[in-house]
Amino acid sequence: MNSFKSLWVSLGRASAYIAVIISFSCSSEYLWDSAITTGKLDNGLEYAIYNSNKSSDPFNIRLIVNAGSVDEATRPGVAHMLEHMVFHKTQAHPEGMHTYIDSLGWKTGLQVNAVTRQTETQYMVRTRPNDSLDMAGSLAFLSQLAGFATLDKADWQRERGVIIEEWRQGDGLAGEVNNLKKAVVRNGSRYVDRPTIGTRASIEAATIEELRDFYNQFYVASNMQLVVSGNVNVVQTQQAIANTFGKLPTKPKPNRDYVALPLAEQLYIDKVQHPKGTTSMVVYGLRLPMPDRASEHGQYAYLQNYFLRKLMRNQVMRNRAFLPKDKAESISLTVKEPTNERLVVAIAARTADHALGLKLVTEEYARLYRDGLDEQDFNELVEKAKGITQRNVTAAKHRDYMAWEDKITEALMKGAPLEEPAVRTARTLKWLEQMTLEQLNARMRDILDAEDNFIYYQAGGTQKLSLPTVAQVRQLEQNIQSNIDSLPKSISLAVKRSAEAKVANQQAAPEANEVTADQVTEPLLSKLPKVTTAKADWYALESEQWSYQDETITLHKYLLGNGDKLLWLDKSTSDNKLYIKALSSAGYQNNQISAWQAQAGVQLWQQSGLPHWNEQQWQNWQQTQPHWQWQLKESELDLAAVIAPSQLASLMQLYHLRMQSGIDKGVWQQVKADLVSQSRTHKKSRFISQQRFGQSMLDDVTAQAVDAVTEERIIADTQSILRQPTTFYIVGQLDHAELEQQMAQHLANVPRQASLSNSTTMQLPANRLEHIVTHEQDKAEVSLFGYTPMQWTPEQAFLVSTLTPIAKKMLKKKLRHELGGIYSIKYEMSLNPRHDRIETEVHFTCAPERSDELIAAAKQVLTKLGDSVSEQNLQRTVEDIAFAEQGRLTSANTWLRRMILSDKRYQNASYIQRAGRLHELASEQRLKILAKQIFPMPHQMTFVDKPNGLKL
Numbered sequence: 001m002n003s004f005k006s007l008w009v010s011l012g013r014a015s016a017y018i019a020v021i022i023s024f025s026c027s028s029e030y031l032w033d034s035a036i037t038t039g040k041l042d043n044g045l046e047y048a049i050y051n052s053n054k055s056s057d058p059f060n061i062r063l064i065v066n067a068g069s070v071d072e073a074t075r076p077g078v079a080h081m082l083e084h085m086v087f088h089k090t091q092a093h094p095e096g097m098h099t100y101i102d103s104l105g106w107k108t109g110l111q112v113n114a115v116t117r118q119t120e121t122q123y124m125v126r127t128r129p130n131d132s133l134d135m136a137g138s139l140a141f142l143s144q145l146a147g148f149a150t151l152d153k154a155d156w157q158r159e160r161g162v163i164i165e166e167w168r169q170g171d172g173l174a175g176e177v178n179n180l181k182k183a184v185v186r187n188g189s190r191y192v193d194r195p196t197i198g199t200r201a202s203i204e205a206a207t208i209e210e211l212r213d214f215y216n217q218f219y220v221a222s223n224m225q226l227v228v229s230g231n232v233n234v235v236q237t238q239q240a241i242a243n244t245f246g247k248l249p250t251k252p253k254p255n256r257d258y259v260a261l262p263l264a265e266q267l268y269i270d271k272v273q274h275p276k277g278t279t280s281m282v283v284y285g286l287r288l289p290m291p292d293r294a295s296e297h298g299q300y301a302y303l304q305n306y307f308l309r310k311l312m313r314n315q316v317m318r319n320r321a322f323l324p325k326d327k328a329e330s331i332s333l334t335v336k337e338p339t340n341e342r343l344v345v346a347i348a349a350r351t352a353d354h355a356l357g358l359k360l361v362t363e364e365y366a367r368l369y370r371d372g373l374d375e376q377d378f379n380e381l382v383e384k385a386k387g388i389t390q391r392n393v394t395a396a397k398h399r400d401y402m403a404w405e406d407k408i409t410e411a412l413m414k415g416a417p418l419e420e421p422a423v424r425t426a427r428t429l430k431w432l433e434q435m436t437l438e439q440l441n442a443r444m445r446d447i448l449d450a451e452d453n454f455i456y457y458q459a460g461g462t463q464k465l466s467l468p469t470v471a472q473v474r475q476l477e478q479n480i481q482s483n484i485d486s487l488p489k490s491i492s493l494a495v496k497r498s499a500e501a502k503v504a505n506q507q508a509a510p511e512a513n514e515v516t517a518d519q520v521t522e523p524l525l526s527k528l529p530k531v532t533t534a535k536a537d538w539y540a541l542e543s544e545q546w547s548y549q550d551e552t553i554t555l556h557k558y559l560l561g562n563g564d565k566l567l568w569l570d571k572s573t574s575d576n577k578l579y580i581k582a583l584s585s586a587g588y589q590n591n592q593i594s595a596w597q598a599q600a601g602v603q604l605w606q607q608s609g610l611p612h613w614n615e616q617q618w619q620n621w622q623q624t625q626p627h628w629q630w631q632l633k634e635s636e637l638d639l640a641a642v643i644a645p646s647q648l649a650s651l652m653q654l655y656h657l658r659m660q661s662g663i664d665k666g667v668w669q670q671v672k673a674d675l676v677s678q679s680r681t682h683k684k685s686r687f688i689s690q691q692r693f694g695q696s697m698l699d700d701v702t703a704q705a706v707d708a709v710t711e712e713r714i715i716a717d718t719q720s721i722l723r724q725p726t727t728f729y730i731v732g733q734l735d736h737a738e739l740e741q742q743m744a745q746h747l748a749n750v751p752r753q754a755s756l757s758n759s760t761t762m763q764l765p766a767n768r769l770e771h772i773v774t775h776e777q778d779k780a781e782v783s784l785f786g787y788t789p790m791q792w793t794p795e796q797a798f799l800v801s802t803l804t805p806i807a808k809k810m811l812k813k814k815l816r817h818e819l820g821g822i823y824s825i826k827y828e829m830s831l832n833p834r835h836d837r838i839e840t841e842v843h844f845t846c847a848p849e850r851s852d853e854l855i856a857a858a859k860q861v862l863t864k865l866g867d868s869v870s871e872q873n874l875q876r877t878v879e880d881i882a883f884a885e886q887g888r889l890t891s892a893n894t895w896l897r898r899m900i901l902s903d904k905r906y907q908n909a910s911y912i913q914r915a916g917r918l919h920e921l922a923s924e925q926r927l928k929i930l931a932k933q934i935f936p937m938p939h940q941m942t943f944v945d946k947p948n949g950l951k952l
Contacts, residue, residue: 030294032417036408037234041242043250044222048408049237050229052401058131059230060405063123063142064412066225067218069194070118070259075206077163077198080116082211082219084163087114088155090144096155097144098817104132105876107809116196119259119339120413127230128883132876135232136240142226143244146219156208158820161847164204166823167197168779169845173276177458180272184456185285185344187268190258221245222253225412229405261342263287265451267470275461282357282457284365285346286450292341293416300431304443305343307435309335310381311373312444316347316364318491323360327353331360340415345447354457358468359476363487366480369448371490372441380493382432389428396421529610531656536561536748538740544909548916555899555909560748566728568739569899569912573892577642578732581896582628582655584637584724586756593717593756596701597709599632600675601663601718606630608664610657626651628658635758635834637721645734652746659722659750668711675701684774684781688943691770692763692785723753727903731896762835763787765939769855772945780851781945784842784858786937792833794901794911795921799930800838802881802922803865804829810868811842814861821846821854829934833904838934848946855942866931874924881919889915 032038037049072078087097087108098108106112111131113124123145125138133141171179183192198206226245228237290305291298316333323331329350336344347364349357399407411418455473459465468476480487541557551572558566573579588598609618621627626647628639643651689695728747730739763785775781790796808827815822826843840862846854861868888894895912902911 030417030419031423033420035404036418037238039238039241041221041246043246043248044220044253045224045226045241045245045248046412047226047228047238047241047245048412049227049232049234050401050404050408051232051234052230052404054231054401056129057231057401058127058129059135059138059228059232060127060402061125061138061142062227062405062409063146064225064227064409065121065123065146065219066119066223066256067121067214067254068117068119069196070190071218071254071256072194072214075198075202075210076194077196077202078206078210078214079121079218080197081159081163081203081206082214083114083116083121084159085151085156085211086145086149086215088159089150089152091148091150092140092144094150097141098813100141102809102813103873105873105880106132107805118191118194118196122409128880130879132873135228135237136243139237139240139244143247146224146245147221147248149215151208151212151215153208156211160203160206161820162816162823163197164200165821165846167200167203168777168847169823170777173274177272177274177277177279180274181283181456181458184268184270184272184283184454185287185346186261186338187270187454188264188266189261191261191339218254220251220253221248222251227405227408227412229408230401259339261287261339263289263342263452266453267473268454269467269470269473270454270456271465271467272456272458273461273463273465277458278460279350280352280354280459280463281348281350282354282361283346283348283455284358284361285344285454286447287452287454288343288345288447288450290337290341290343293414296427299416299427301443302337303428303431304435304440305335305337306385307378307381307440308345308444308447311377311440312345312368314377314493315368315374315490318493318496319364319367321491322488323349324356327351327356328360331364333364343447345450352459352463354459354465355468357457358455358473359480362473362476363480365448366477366484367487367490369445370484370487373437373444374490374493375437377493378437378440382435386429386432389425389432393421393425528650528653528657531653531746531749533656533749535744538566538743538748544913546909546913555912558743560743562748562750562752563754564726564728564747564750564752566730566743566747567899567903568730568734569895570733571731571895573732574890575892576644576733577892578645578648578730578734579892579896580641580643580651580731581729581900582637582639582726583729583900584721584726585754586721586724586758587633587635587637589634589759589761590721590756591759593721594705596675597714597717598721600671601714602630602632602637602721604663604667604671604714605658605661605718605722608662608667610661627654632721637724637726645732645738648734648738648742649746652742656746656750663711663715663718665711668709668714672703672706675706684772684943684945687770687772688783688785691943692941693761694764695761720753720755723751724756725752725754726750729896729900729903731892731899758834760834762837763839763939763941767938767940769942769944772943773948774945776948778848778947779845780848780947782842782844782846782851782855783943783945784855784940785840785942786940787835787837787839788934788937788939789836790831790838790933791836792831792905794898794905795914795918796930797831797833798918799921799926800829800831802877803869803927803930803934806869806872806877806927807862807865810861810865811858814857815844815854819854819857821850821857838937840934840937851944851946855944859936859940863936865935866928869924869927869931874922874927878919878922881922885916885919 032048035050037051038047039049040046068079069076087101089096093100101108101112104111111126111128113126115122123142125142127133127138131138170176179195186192224245226241228241291301293299293302312335313333316331320331331347331349333345333347338344347361349360351357351360407418455468457465457467538561539559541559543557544555546553548571554570556568556570558568560566588595588602590598593601609615609621613621626641626643628641628651631638631640639655641651804827807829808825811825811827815825822844824844827841829838829840831837832839842858844854844858895915898912898915899909902909905911
């Protein structure tokens with residue numbers, strides 16, 4: 001926005017880089033943290049190793065190949081296609097890497113994963129303790145992908161179909177709109193018109209020779225970086241790297257000078273309009289260079305960016321008060337670094353009037369230029385930044401090996417070492433002491449004078465757009481500059497806070513006969529009102545006690561005077577907090593209240609807070625004080641909280657008050673229209689629901705139905721849900737006497753009435769195929785639902801959860817790796833405690849013409865699942881379960897969840913007492929028997945949603 005430069009110069013200022021006076025040490029060298037061992041092989045491969053020195057840690061390896069979609073010279077998607085192909089045959093594994101992965105007991109997406117981005121492709125190995133491959137084997141595995149893939153033509157013909165299926169899934173509306181925005185923001189670069197996944201045409205046309213050429217050009221050791229983190233022997237790891245990746249040939253690093261976003265003296269103007277889009281806004285952005293992050297000058301510039309991002313955004317948000325009412329929704333500012341050594345600053349105004357939007361964002365730039373940043377805002381942020389910087393030293397001490405891996409990778413991608421926290425902190429604190437508001441203002445104005453600008457108008461699909469010309473934009477800027485004195489002055493932080501305090505005090509004041517001292521003196525954070533209901537009785541029931549890992553655990557049980565129950569598991573938690581749930585006996589699927597009404601009522605009750613508290617007071621309480629998280633489920637109202645033991649009294653007092661508070665007056669009338677508009681659902685979901693259950697599980701919320709519900713009715717019905725009998729579950733150590741006091745004072749006296757019962761809707765007994773036509777895309781969306789009767793127990797449910805990933809693995813092996821018909825598959829299998837049924841769901845997308853073939857293949861896989869169990873590395877599976885179990889048992893949530901299951905099934909602690917030994921249930925014989933009991937399922941419904949116009 002170079003038209004503002006004369007204004008700045010006229011004020012007698014110089015540019016930011018002249019104004020900033022900070023002492024930089026030219027001889028200073030940035031060094032890696034001493035906990036990290038770095039090195040470079042003769043062939044150019046760089047590596048970084050972090051040893052956690054924790055015997056309980058496994059290790060992770062990440063290979064970064066600096067090649068992505070930006071490197072594709074002609075055909076988009078080649079980098080991503082190659083990422084798929086390296087998992088086929090290699091020199092050491094002619095059977096194919098997928099087959100090798102299966103033999104290790106590994107899973108793609110879990111132990112092995114890969115991702116292609118615009119500038120790089122990453123391959124990850126996530127091992128487990130005593131895994132199938134040690135460090136040397138894991139590095140050999142990755143080196144095969146990196147340099148020894150054979151790239152077979154027949155494999156490509158099959159994998160091409162898998163990639164087309166991935167492409168077929170699409171990015172969705174948000175992703176497609178975001179790509180349109182990127183095309184403007186990154187105009188003139190190779191980041192435009194190169195979708196990472198490619199296009200259908202490019203995938204179908206790509207040849208194996210093109211993939212080989214890309215592999216040979218970019219998959220070279222000098223263009224790779226390796227990160228190893230976890231419990232490792234550094235010397236042995238270095239040797240293993242040399243023995244594996246050292247075999248890659250020595251080749252020059254490819255030239256990639258196009259990676260940095262190119263800049264130009266320009267004002268680029270375009271539109272962002274999607275046929276299905278609805279958002280309307282104007283965005284005016286600036287692009288400019290940044291110094292090398294590995295230099296002190298660069299590091300200081302990025303620190304300035306942190307301040308400018310916060311301060312400029314705050315200032316623009318405060319200035320929303322200047323927006324013309326009913327003509328513009330909001331105005332906002334973003335500061336981003338889209339690539340290394342590049343900065344983008346943009347202001348956006350949400351409005352349907354694009355001419356007005358352009359004027360608003362241009363005025364906001366002028367206001368920032370003229371008024372600068374707020375001094376109070378700056379001083380507060382400096383102090384906050386000092387605190388964060390000092391805490392970073394302590395935070396670094398608590399990094400686990402996975403966090404170290406991420407930090408090292410981030411440093412490598414940014415081109416600057418990961419320093420010693422103490423060194424970085426000392427330098428940052430020095431800079432924070434030296435930084436001045438004048439320097440930041442100078443730096444901001446230098447940014448606002450960037451020569452490379454862009455504007456885009458975003459609009460809904462049917463809105464007509466008329467883009468401005470460059471001359472019109474420049475003339476608008478000149479007009480604003482000529483009348484700069486008439487532009488209202490930026491709103492300061494002090495003024496904003498004063499206005500907020502005044503409004504808050506006005507809103508917080510209750511009626512004269514209800515004023516309390518607390519509400520007058522603390523309008524934004526009142527104390528909880530006292531509970532006036534008389535205390536009630538409670539009764540101690542039998543307790544159970546046992547030992548686990550040298551700890552004595554006791555399950556205390558109580559019956560409250562109102563009929564509720566309370567179970568307290570007296571066991572230490574890792575964070576010394578209490579984990580609490582309150583589960584009622586009825587949910588939104590009940591015999592009296594429609595589901596939409598139950599959900600709406602509970603949501604409004606939850607949001608309404610406490611009587612005589614305004615919205616700000618209630619929000620402040622929830623941000624700083626103990627509170628409940630609400631979730632209304634099919635068969636229960638679930639309230640949950642995690643608190644310090646000292647907060648128990650406040651939490652229980654709040655529970656009592658919330659059960660009897662109510663819904664804010666007038667709110668029901670305000671949300672009626674929204675309920676109707678939000679209830680519109682896809683006809684596919686409605687049709688499937690009708691066919692599966694004999695009735696639609698999706699409420700058709702009509703205006704007539706909503707209007708028939710009065711405010712009194714919604715309050716009464718919601719109150720009936722809240723009054724259902726409830727069981728409280730607590731895990732953690734607390735004062736026994738304190739708990740007893742809270743039961744009497746706040747829980748046992750909550751009114752209860754068992755007036756509702758849960759309604760059970762189950763899939764109908766049937767075996768059939770249904771076709772649906774709800775879209776026009778070239779794809780078939782397949783959904784299979786089935787069930788088999790089986791009595792629920794927590795142990796049986798655990799075995800089902802063990803069998804589920806085996807089933808998904810076999811489905812993926814057949815449908816993706818053998819038939820090349822899908823990219824991904826969603827498979828769920830669970831033992832439903834309400835229905836006493838094993839229920840399964842299979843979902844995948846495929847080519848319309850292949851749906852019948854793939855459905856038949858999926859059913860065949862599941863029918864033979866019992867035989868497939870013996871093909872698995874079951875010993876590895878059991879070891880994995882045991883390892884995962886030890887990790888789960890360090891979580892208080894696990895103990896809480898299992899206490900609930902044990903209570904619901906056995907009314908005692910028998911299930912939870914078996915903690916740590918569940919893996920012993922997962923024998924090959926049990927899993928085989930279970931699989932043959934489940935499959936073939938006697939009741940299955942298959943739905944195929946094919947494109948409109950396709951002959952079924």
